[in-house]
Amino acid sequence: MQDREGMILSKAVYADMSRCIACHACEVACEKAHGAAKIFVDVVRDRVSVPVSCCQCEKATCVMVCYPGALSQDNGSITFDSDRCTGCDLCVLACPFGAVQLDTAGVRRCDLCPDREVPACVVTCPSQALIWDDVENIAREIRKRAAVKMGRSLASGRVL
Amino acid sequence: MANESLVPTICPYCGVGCGFYVALEDGQEPRIEYMPDHPVNEGALCPKGNAALEVLGHPERLRHPLKKTEDGWAEISWEEALDLVSEKLKEALEAHGPHTIGFLGSAKVTNEENYIFQKMARLLGISNVDNCARLCHSPTIYGLERAFGLVGVTNPFPDLANSRCILVIGSNLAENHPIVARWILKAKDRGATVIVVDPRLTPTAWLADQHLQIDPGTDVALLNGMMRVILKEGLADTEFVTRQTVGFEDLVGSLEEYTPEKVAEIAGVSAAGIVKAARSYARSPASSIVYSMGITQHAVGTDNVTACANLALICGQVGRPGAGLYPLRGQNNVQGACDMGMLPDFYPGGRRIDDPGVVEDVEEAWGASHLPTAPGLTAVEMTEAAYDGDLRILYVVGEDPINSGPNTDRAREALERLEFMVVQDIFMTETAQMADLVLPAALWAEKEGTFTSTERRVQRIRRAADPPGDAREDLWIFSQVAERLGLGFHYAGPDDVLTEINRVLPSYGGVTRERLASPGGLIWPCPDPGHPGTPILHTEGFSTPDGRGRIVPVEYKPPAEVTDQEYPLVLTTGRVVLHYNAGSMTRRSPSLAGRVPELFVEINPHDAKKLEIEEGDPVAVTTARGRILARADLTERVGPGVVFLPFHFPDTNRLTTDVLDPVAKIPEFKVAACRIGRG
Incomplete structure (x- = not known):
């Protein structure tokens, strides 16, 4: 799909926190597919868990700070050139989600499993908390689920 | 991918029965490929499913039969090992009788293997046969049999x-x-x-x-x-x-x-x-x-x-x-192990051992006479009998009672008193370490057969890899022992056994090998080859003799152990997502054990404050049975007054009580009184 400035947006993996059960299947599946996990599940205050991975930002701060140009963004997708990487860690610090890591293999961030039709973390997710789609479709899905919840609350006479 | 083959299989962990493929490619390690057309998991897998292959080529797999000697473990040949098992069984049978022998089958091995193992026991007159269903869902067996006439989801x-x-x-x-x-x-x-x-x-x-x-x-x-x-x-x-x-x-x-x-x-x-x-x-x-x-x-x-x-x-x-x-149900084949009669009071097909008509039927089907007509000992009772010297020989398959049973220290003392214990497993478990003889078994991906999931869904597993070293399929081991005991088993393989199961178990009559080819298998009761299976039970009345469900009033009774001044906190136990049961597989899986590497105890912050315990502190947890160390996890997952220990690590069950339910003989793992102090 086209974004607001006519740029092609890539699909991304989104998380529905109301469905995540903190099982860590996505982490293990990612580790199996890539050697090390690029998605991380954190439990907040014992009550909700949040899978965090690369948001495939339209304006990616990790790319912006990469002064040698090892990370670059073209038509929405971010690529990495290990020959240019100096190991400065700026990309790690710049990512607002902590979803970028740098180790001996270079920059580790979600590459959306290019060899698969659907990323491994999404296929494996037992509770269908991870969604792989265009952001517009995802927003539509979230609206639908919110409507069901609100409708149920009204139907059972609860105060919203 | 080039030369890649996909072997469909069923997850070896819990009882849900998820399907996936083992992907085999020349020169590559086997890996998991998801199975989106499986009706239960639709391709998804939990972390344990994703890590299932990590135990496959594990360096600690048992590779040779091992005999305990004064100088430690000695590798011996299968010939010697099998002779030893059969001699010990023969000796005990002749000198002391079948009631001095116990067979613990396994909710992890196939239907075919459990069927043969309990058949071997009963043909020898042994009725002390059980499996770990005793420790997880035996109350379901007795409760639902009485209420609905049939045990299953x-x-x-x-x-x-x-x-x-x-x-x-x-x-x-x-x-x-x-x-x-x-x-x-x-x-x-x-x-x-x-x-x-x-x-x-x-x-x-x-x-x-x-x-x-x-x-x-x-x-x-x-x-x-x-x-x-x-x-x-x-x-x-x-x-x-x-x-x-x-x-x-x-x-x-x-x-x-x-x-x-x-x-x-x-x-x-x-x-x-x-x-x-x-x-x-x-x-x-x-x-x-x-x-x-x-x-x-x-x-x-x-x-x-x-x-x-x-x-x-x-x-x-x-x-x-x-x-x-x-x-x-907790294990991949716990439903199947029970269906196959790996229980002291049921013959295959959930038919009571003390019903003369049932015994007659089974005798006819097996061409046998003098089969046991009275229930034998349950798993925990076998440990007690060993303690008292009434049980002399124990044959344990794919179970780790030292870690999975209650009150570990007493159980250890009991098993030490056995004359001879043989353990057949894939790893040297704590129980195996106490054995006189250890037999290396193949695991699920190294053999053929069927599992019955908690849904009563019978599904096929297929061989995707060779067992390591001299490890062998459990079915082969049982057949070899049976042959030495003169039982005349002539099964060419698991398919032959399934054919007999089709004949002997009415509800498995139509569950044939050919019909199990597609993802999802068949859900029993499936009495004949044309029957589609029965996903929903009791649609036309219950399976009791008069077709009616039994409502039986029950009164509330407090737990056997209540808190007091010395033990003021309630200890409850359970599982965590990254581990499985006694932990012999998951503690050896790097991607699981790396995430939860050691025993922890959940304590409510309110209690922790009173006890001056901080997050991560090593603390001692003590009950009337023992004292163990664990790392404190301060969390509101437990309410004030309650603490929680996962039972995947060896120490937890040193604390639990062996007080039993009077009917199902399950221990009260879920409630004990404890105190917590600084470690």
Whole structure:
């Protein structure tokens, strides 16, 4: 799909926190597919868990700070050139989600499993908390689920 | 990919029965490929499923038969090992009789292997046969057999999506059967109400519209209280009760004192919460109950199961789409091991050993005579008998009673008193270390056969790799021992055994090898080759002799061990998502053990403050049976006064009590009194 400035947006993996059960299947599946996990599940205050991975930002701060140009963004997708990487860690610090890591293999961030039709973390997710789609479709899905919840609350006479 | 082949198989961990492929490619390590067309998991896998192949080529796999000598373990040949087993069995049979021998089968090995193992035992006159179902769902066996006439989950998992109210009681399925959460969420998407009853704020409780955080061991009071509300408010399904049940009048009389106020006091939840849950369950057009070891692992486990069945029966919430009872079973083939008669009081097909007609049938089917006609000892009773010197020989297959049974220190002492113990397993477990002989077995991906999941779904596993070293399929080992004992087994392989199972077990009559080729297999009862299987039970009445469900009143009894000044905290045990049972596989899987590497104890911050314990502190947990060390995890997952230990690490069961349910003989793993101090 086209974004607001006519740029092609890539699909991304989104998380529905109301469905995540903190099982860590996505982490293990990612580790199996890539050697090390690029998605991380954190439990907040014992009550909700949040899978965090690369948001495939339209304006990616990790790319912006990469002064040698090892990370670059073209038509929405971010690529990495290990020959240019100096190991400065700026990309790690710049990512607002902590979803970028740098180790001996270079920059580790979600590459959306290019060899698969659907990323491994999404296929494996037992509770269908991870969604792989265009952001517009995802927003539509979230609206639908919110409507069901609100409708149920009204139907059972609860105060919203 | 080039030269890649996909071998369809079934996950070796819990009882959900998820399908996946083992992908084999020349020169590559086997890897997992997802199976989107599997009807239960739709391609998804939990972390344990994703890590299932990590044990396959594990360096610690047992590779040779090992005999204990004064100088430690000695590698011996299969010839010598098998001769030793059969000689020891023969000696004991002749000198002391079959009651001095025990066979512990395994909920991890195939139907075919369990069938042969119990057949071997019974042909030798041995009735002390059991499997670890004793420690997880034996109350389900006795409770549901009495209530419905048949033991098993009543409806398949995908049918949960048709429920409009789901009552989850004593099950942390989000961690222990994560794929079930998928179907509960699908029900919620369609507007279902979810009630979770659990002393802990688990990830399962996150899914709930209503969480009733009861005190451990108060389930009967809660369920009776809900039933009283239902009767008082006229919400029972009187038409169903009249047409399909017996015992209703007795129940009505028994519930009077379970007022919401009184139950609120016993269970530590609000009276309004009890009323609300009762109304939700009874009023919904299709309600299901999902339960697990929070219900069964109590000295009143059978009463707990019975109370669940009573609730379903008085509301007519069984025998229809979306309305059923789901006892979630813990192991890949625990349903199958029980179906195959790996129980001291049942022959294959859930038929009672003390029914002369049954014995006659089995004798005819096996061409045998003088088969046992009385129940033998259960698993925990075998340990007791070993302690007393009445059990001399124990043959353990794929189980680790030292870690999985209660009161470890006493169990260890008991097994030390055995004359001879042989353990057949894939790793050198704590129990195997105590054995006189250890036989290396093939694991699930190294053999052929069938598993029966908790849904009663029979599915095929296929060989995708060779066993390491001299390790052999359990079926081969049993056949070799049987041959040396002159039992005349002539099975060419698992297919031959399945053919006999088709003939001997009426409900497996149509579960043939050919029909199990496609993903999803067949759900029993499936009596003949043309039968489509029976996903939903009791649609035309129950499996009891008169076709009616049994309502049996049960009274609330407090847990066997209550807190006092010396032991002021309630200790409850359970599982975490990244580990499995006694941990012999998951503690050896780097991607799982790396995430939860050591034993921890959950303590409410309120209690921790009083005890001056901080996050991560090493603390000592002490019960009347022992003292262990664990790392403190300060969390509101447990309420004040309650602490939680996962049982995947060797120390936890040193603390648990071996007080048994009088009917099912399951130990009360879920409640003990303890104290906590700085380590």
